[in-house]
Amino acid sequence: xxxxxxxxxxxxxxxxxxxxxxxxxxxxxxxxxxxxxxxxxxxxxxxxxxxxxxxxxxxxxxxxxxxxxxxxxxxxxxxxxxxxxxxxxxxxxxxxxxxxxxxxxxxxxxxxxxxxxxxxxxxxxxxxxxxxxxxxxxxxxxxxxxxxxxxxxxxxxxxxxxxxxxxxxxxxxxxxxxxxxxxxxxxxxxxxxxxxxxxxxxxxxxxxxxxxxxxxxxxxxxxxxxxxxxxxxxxxxxxxxxxxxxxxxxxxxxxxxxxxxxxxxxxxxxxxxxxxxxxxxxxxxxxxxxxxxxxxxxxxxxxxxxxxxxxxxxxxxxxxxxxxxxxxxxxxxxxxxxxxxxxxxxxxxxxxxxxxxxxxxxxxxxxxxxxxxxxxxxxxxxxxxxxxxxxxxxxxxxxxxxxxxxxxxxxxxxxxxxxxxxxxxxxxxxxxxxxxxxxxxxxxxxxxxxxx
Numbered sequence: 001x002x003x004x005x006x007x008x009x010x011x012x013x014x015x016x017x018x019x020x021x022x023x024x025x026x027x028x029x030x031x032x033x034x035x036x037x038x039x040x041x042x043x044x045x046x047x048x049x050x051x052x053x054x055x056x057x058x059x060x061x062x063x064x065x066x067x068x069x070x071x072x073x074x075x076x077x078x079x080x081x082x083x084x085x086x087x088x089x090x091x092x093x094x095x096x097x098x099x100x101x102x103x104x105x106x107x108x109x110x111x112x113x114x115x116x117x118x119x120x121x122x123x124x125x126x127x128x129x130x131x132x133x134x135x136x137x138x139x140x141x142x143x144x145x146x147x148x149x150x151x152x153x154x155x156x157x158x159x160x161x162x163x164x165x166x167x168x169x170x171x172x173x174x175x176x177x178x179x180x181x182x183x184x185x186x187x188x189x190x191x192x193x194x195x196x197x198x199x200x201x202x203x204x205x206x207x208x209x210x211x212x213x214x215x216x217x218x219x220x221x222x223x224x225x226x227x228x229x230x231x232x233x234x235x236x237x238x239x240x241x242x243x244x245x246x247x248x249x250x251x252x253x254x255x256x257x258x259x260x261x262x263x264x265x266x267x268x269x270x271x272x273x274x275x276x277x278x279x280x281x282x283x284x285x286x287x288x289x290x291x292x293x294x295x296x297x298x299x300x301x302x303x304x305x306x307x308x309x310x311x312x313x314x315x316x317x318x319x320x321x322x323x324x325x326x327x328x329x330x331x332x333x334x335x336x337x338x339x340x341x342x343x344x345x346x347x348x349x350x351x352x353x354x355x356x357x358x359x360x361x362x363x364x365x366x367x368x369x370x371x372x373x374x375x376x377x378x379x380x381x382x383x384x385x386x387x388x389x390x391x392x393x394x395x396x397x398x399x400x401x402x403x404x405x406x407x408x409x410x411x412x413x414x415x416x417x418x419x420x421x422x423x424x425x426x427x428x429x430x431x432x433x434x435x436x437x438x439x440x441x442x443x444x445x446x447x448x449x450x451x452x
Contacts, residue, residue, distance in 0.1 A: 006415060020263070022399045030394065031044075036246045037243040038215075038218075042243055045243070049262065053262070053265060056224075056265055058224035061222075062221065068214050069215055071213040073213055075089060079190070081197075082197070089185065089186045091210055093289055094178055095210060095212055097178065099157070101157055102208075104204065107129050108128045111131070112134070113149055123155050129195070131160075155181060157181045159184055160183065161186045167189055168385075171245050172388045173288060219285035221285050221293045224280075226279040231278075233304075234309050236312075238413055239283070239314070239361055240261045243287055250392060252396055253387060260405045261409075275414070275417040277416075279413060282297065284297070295364045310371045312409065314374075316383065320345070320408045321347060322375070323352055324353045325353075326357065326435060328354040329354055334423045335412075367450065373412065379401075
């Protein structure tokens with residue numbers, strides 16, 4: 001049942017008719033650009049977020065913490081035979097400070113454990129070449145898991161080729177700390193050429209000269225609250241990560257999510273200035289290198305998490321059509337009714353997913369039993385195609401999709417804040433373990449040191 005007196009029409013009108021989020025995102029992309037955690041661009045983005053909150057009449061605050069900030073330097077990757085060519089390549093984040101490797105390449109399919117076990121000793125001392133895919137029925141592996149497997153089998157390094165055509169190598173974190181072996185994203189076309197040569201019986205050495213920098217740096221989560229009038233200790237949080245990778249502008253990943261959360265703050269500050277529960281808006285630092293900002297917040301507020309009624313996460317959020325609530329078999333009544341009321345924005349009560357997932361800022365809260373909510377959406381403008389690649393630029397973002405996400409997000413956050421009773425219960429530890437087990441995530445969490 002939707003809370004009595006909740007004016008969804010007003011929230012939707014404010015989101016759609018008075019939305020400046022697209023122009024704010026344009027400024028971020030054009031004037032700041034790629035925002036690697038710990039860089040000067042990252043600091044500029046944090047200041048931009050704080051000033052934006054202040055412009056909405058909210059008082060921003062920072063949660064500062066230190067990280068090992070990784071910065072890419074030089075990379076040269078050359079395939080040496082039978083006709084040498086330069087690979088279109090990007091170093092993965094947290095690759096070693098220096099690497100000078102010349103080794104043969106072995107085709108490891110999807111780079112899963114069965115692939116490496118099949119190759120056995122042929123992996124040792126060689127480049128492992130694999131795609132971003134997954135065998136039927138298997139859980140998709142994060143690139144950090146594929147690199148960890150390659151290192152376990154003694155590989156010299158990992159060559160991960162992109163699933164997107166167009167000479168678009170992808171970057172991204174490959175290890176929580178400085179990796180034991182180099183991880184390199186290469187283009188789909190280079191991966192296909194290497195595979196053809198290997199299948200024809202050719203021996204193809206690849207020579208890599210890599211240098212990167214790692215230094216201590218301070219980064220900041222940026223937060224602002226609308227204090228609750230009746231139950232101020234109870235919190236409904238909406239967050240998105242502000243950092244991005246450096247080859248492009250970080251528009252879809254995740255300037256888009258940051259713009260959504262900021263405009264949700266505006267809509268709710270203007271139209272729901274005295275919510276029943278506290279509304280908290282967070283732009284996380286250092287998501288791309290291990291969810292460090294959201295993990296820091298969860299640790300910092302560990303004793304308060306029992307009062308977090310829900311955490312909404314916006315990461316590459318496209319035009320919304322449904323809800324994702326990990327751990328639920330079907331949508332709770334509040335969300336079903338919201339989807340019905342917002343069907344004119346494309347929401348569908350039948351569009352729902354309850355399967356748990358990892359590798360975004362909902363994760364530390366989900367593992368502590370806090371109810372998590374996301375929007376299922378479709379990325380327009382080929383945003384997904386340019387994930388972690390040079391093409392993640394402003395014009396890939398759909399303005400209507402962005403505005404729709406603000407409207408649905410603001411209505412959802414308001415409904416959670418105004419509900420007379422908490423719409424969702426916290427998950428017990430036993431339920432969390434069952435949820436991640438059912439989603440086949442235990443192995444992935446073990447790589448991060450999490451144990452049931």
